[in-house]
Amino acid sequence: MGINTVTYNENILIYFEKNFRVAVCGASGGIGQPLSLLLKKNPLVSELRLYDIANIPGVVADLAHVDTKIRVCGFMGPDQICDALECVDVVVIPAGTPRKPGMSRDDLFKVNACTVKDITKVIAAKCPKALVAIITNPVNTCVPIAAEIMKKDGVYDPKRLFGVSTLDIVRARTFIGEANDVDPKEVDIPVIGGHSGITIIPVLSQSNPAFKGDQAAIEKMTKRIQEAGTEVVKAKAGAGSATLSMAYAAHRFTNSLLKGLKGEKNVMECSYVESNVTEASFFSTPLVLGKNGIDANCGLPKLSEYECKLLEKAIPEIKKDVQKGIDFAKK
Numbered sequence: 001m002g003i004n005t006v007t008y009n010e011n012i013l014i015y016f017e018k019n020f021r022v023a024v025c026g027a028s029g030g031i032g033q034p035l036s037l038l039l040k041k042n043p044l045v046s047e048l049r050l051y052d053i054a055n056i057p058g059v060v061a062d063l064a065h066v067d068t069k070i071r072v073c074g075f076m077g078p079d080q081i082c083d084a085l086e087c088v089d090v091v092v093i094p095a096g097t098p099r100k101p102g103m104s105r106d107d108l109f110k111v112n113a114c115t116v117k118d119i120t121k122v123i124a125a126k127c128p129k130a131l132v133a134i135i136t137n138p139v140n141t142c143v144p145i146a147a148e149i150m151k152k153d154g155v156y157d158p159k160r161l162f163g164v165s166t167l168d169i170v171r172a173r174t175f176i177g178e179a180n181d182v183d184p185k186e187v188d189i190p191v192i193g194g195h196s197g198i199t200i201i202p203v204l205s206q207s208n209p210a211f212k213g214d215q216a217a218i219e220k221m222t223k224r225i226q227e228a229g230t231e232v233v234k235a236k237a238g239a240g241s242a243t244l245s246m247a248y249a250a251h252r253f254t255n256s257l258l259k260g261l262k263g264e265k266n267v268m269e270c271s272y273v274e275s276n277v278t279e280a281s282f283f284s285t286p287l288v289l290g291k292n293g294i295d296a297n298c299g300l301p302k303l304s305e306y307e308c309k310l311l312e313k314a315i316p317e318i319k320k321d322v323q324k325g326i327d328f329a330k331k
């Protein structure tokens with residue numbers, strides 16, 4: 001696990017810094033494949049373990065031809081998941097069913113809750129110290145499920161479990177960049193709360209550079225960011241939800257986890273984690289990432305009056321979503 005190996009070569013002390021083993025659970029899917037491709041190019045990754053219940057040999061044969069020295073190993077089906085997760089440093093989970101038009105993220109609960117529960121049980125047994133990033137929807141509920149499962153097995157560390165809400169940040173940067181005619185890469189904005197509808201709170205008042213727009217423009221932009229997932233679901237017309245932008249966002253988040261593990265300073269991301277910042281016991285705020293996952297929770301950014309109202313509406317929703325996960329895991 002990211003340990004520095006020290007060897008002696010004549011009189012010269014050479015430090016070999018070992019990089020990290022990353023597992024993708026759901027690697028054959030719409031998100032899993034492009035995410036795995038991005039990870040195959042990431043210099044902080046030494047070994048990529050691809051796990052899915054289907055189609056792994058083809059994905060592995062294909063990806064293994066990409067000319068980087070990262071080792072790619074495939075694992076398929078419940079008989080191989082233990083080997084896939086043995087001693088990995090980071091587990092990214094895009095396993096599960098995506099939405100179709102007309103569905104809410106919560107409608108995925110019935111199918112995806114069991115998937116997250118089953119994978120988490122193996123994480124608890126095989127890599128309890130790994131950083132775990134959950135993409136599977138409904139994120140607001142799946143993360144508390146994973147927490148409860150790990151608690152049951154006595155290995156839960158709230159600093160190491162994350163719900164991936166990075167796509168909300170990526171979208172906010174893009175839409176603000178378009179609206180204000182600036183490069184999205186220059187836009188820094190926190191998006192807090194959860195990852196569904198009104199629980200997504202883009203903190204436009206803290207955008208840097210400042211978001212240029214009156215109250216009507218602020219409300220329109222807020223709604224666009226909150227509904228961006230549904231925009232993609234509708235456009236895909238039954239063929240799933242965001243995959244390419246999500247893979248990009250998941251790679252950004254995973255890369256930040258790896259940079260933190262490597263000891264880089266000032267690595268910051270918003271993520272949906274266990275939290276005492278609000279009344280909701282899971283909540284996304286800006287976090288500092290480090291060698292053990294979360295180094296510090298930066299808490300709520302300064303909020304405008306409008307954003308305070310958004311927060312007031314979001315908290316009961318998130319609490320309900322969290323409770324649903326806890327109840328499911330306790331059954």
Ligand SMILES: NC(=O)C1=CN([C@@H]2O[C@H](COP(=O)(O)OP(=O)(O)OC[C@H]3O[C@@H](n4cnc5c(N)ncnc54)[C@H](O)[C@@H]3O)[C@@H](O)[C@H]2O)C=CC1
Nearest residue numbers: 026028029030031052053095096097098135136137167246
């Ligand atoms: N957090 C976020 O911002 C976002 C989350 N999502 C969510 O990500 C999930 C995956 O989406 P897509 O990749 O588009 O779906 P997909 O259907 O294309 O791929 C899902 C993959 O998971 C695999 N899978 C199913 N059950 C499994 C299990 N028990 N173990 C391992 N693999 C399993 C499937 O075989 C499939 O290859 C969905 O729940 C979707 O709602 C999607 C976009 C954004």
Ligand SMILES: O=C([O-])CC(=O)C(=O)O
Nearest residue numbers: 099137167229230241242
């Ligand atoms: O909308 C969905 O179902 C997928 C998702 O979470 C997103 O794109 O933000």
